[in-house]
Amino acid sequence: MSTKSRKYLVKHIFSLIGTLNEEEKQKILNELLKKRIPISAFKAKLSGLEIIIKYLKEAEKKSFKEISKILNRKLSTIYNTYNKSKIKFKKNLDLSDTSIKIPYNIFANRKYSILESIVFYLKDKQKLSLIKISLMLNKSYSTIKTVHRRYKIKK
Structure with missing residues (x-):
């Protein structure tokens, strides 16, 4: 999908969301949060x-x-x-730990490995440090650092 098409689509989605009441918006948000x-x-x-x-x-x-x-x-x-x-x-x-939930739609892009997708999400979307990510995933810091670097190279 082209950038222009995406912008058009996003604009219309926002206008549709604007027509919903708070309860309907909350239902949509809850559905999106379940997929994590x-x-x-x-x-x-x-x-x-x-x-x-x-x-x-x-x-x-x-x-x-x-x-x-x-x-x-x-x-x-x-x-x-x-x-x-x-x-x-x-x-x-x-x-048990639901403080951070990772959306499973990020794994559909086969360009990146599973671990690259997770590290990117935690680092760039959740703004976590690489040290904290390594502790959360029970992986060494050097592994997480390497995976993050590889993701940036592929990007």
């Missing part, structure tokens, strides 16, 4: 993709087909990754 993964889920000893798929399948009760659409991945990839995650991590994901 709690930061604590990413502390599990699984890959980022395994965590996201496990969360969407077990916590959100999504079908494999829905997950493949959300993440822009093949159905077979979703199915195989989920089965591997069940073998590697038999417990439920830790969903």
